[in-house]
Amino acid sequence: HGFIRFIAKRGVKINDPQAKLIADPATREDPKPVYKQIRDNGTLFDSRVVSLTVDHRVVFDLLRSDDFRTVIQGANLPAPLRAIEKRTRTSALHPLAPPSLLSVEPPSHTRYRKVVSSVFTVRAVNQMRDRLQVTADQLLDELVASGVGTVDIVDAYCAKLPVAVISDILGVPPEDRDRILKFGELAAPSLDFGLTWTQFRLVEKGLQGFDEWLADHIEFLRANPGDNLMSELIASSDDGVFLDDRELRATAGLVLAAGFETTVNLLGSGINLLINNPDQLARLFEDPSLWSNAVDEMLRLESPVQMTARVAKHPVEVEGHSLATGRTVVCVLAGANRDPKVFDDPDTFDVGRPNANKHLSFSGGRHFCLGAALARAESEVGLRTLFERFPDLSSAGAGVKRDTRVLRGFLTLPVHLGEPA
């Protein structure tokens, strides 16, 4: 087990700036000093294990470069360690292992993405806005009816809205929603590396539970097809046209998990930003047309997915550095979002920032977030409705940040709701 524990902790290296970046809780609290340290070393920093960049231009180009592929879980480990990791892993689908969209390249990627992309176009999402509004209002009606004055807004609202929306799209019945939220909570660190053994086991449990639930859900919909994306996916895969069974579970599972694991963080961070910056909230009350830009500014400043990575497919020159085949470059999206060469006064929250939408929080290139339009719409409708219904909403404590390194957001955020409007 000592060996396995070593693997599970493989990301952590003393005196490695990369390890400091991802592992230090102080960095999660305030990333500015670490970003500055990396920036002062140039546009690409060669750490011991990986290279990394917080430079907007370099991140932007890397995500679109054909010299790089996405990371596949475990693929960068030396062969003997990889074999052990394989044996210790369950058969559950991992978000960073094929056939997950996140870890495949064309032609598979093109095929999987084509199957789901039509549902998430800007046009399709705009047609969902009415439903979104109804769902947000329902959740807030329940809050008003419950008569509570102080709530954990993450639990009461931020987690419930996205899970309701994506569940509708994928035909998940209301009684299953709390369960999949729990699996999601357990599995969220699956995107991180440098996990402790205990964390590693919890992640496995979450992935396994989610996978089993998903298999049952697919079986149920096979027998009882409905008017939802999942039923369509099942029908097309049963025709043998698009996806085999594993591909179907991986694709639907990723869309579902990405649909409720990320937007919850944007909503929580957004609420936190607004209650701590009343001048910016006042601007939104004065001019509601700013909401859409405000959501981009929140995405920029609190990037719910802090980083991603790409791996060199062959020897390649980047910013004057020679990278060997297999070299990983960590693209710190949150760092690129605070690049002072692109954003004036980058650490300031400004809902009217003219180029707020130049953030890289949804990544770029062929893996650009499939749910970007949905996430934007959910956040805009969700936040605007919340503050319109509870204009005096205020902080009731600091809240607890998530412990994950790739995902950033609040686990809990207590607020006083104030009088409903």
Ligand code: HEM
């Ligand atoms: C991919 C961020 C919401 C579905 C991604 C990636 C990022 C991201 C950074 C690409 C990772 C990479 O390039 O390595 C976010 C953020 C969200 C959000 C910040 C909310 C604020 C959603 C929602 C859905 C979704 C609501 C579901 C409808 C996906 C899928 C992919 C993806 C399926 C994989 C795309 C591919 O590899 O081709 N997301 N996402 N995301 N996202 Fe999102």
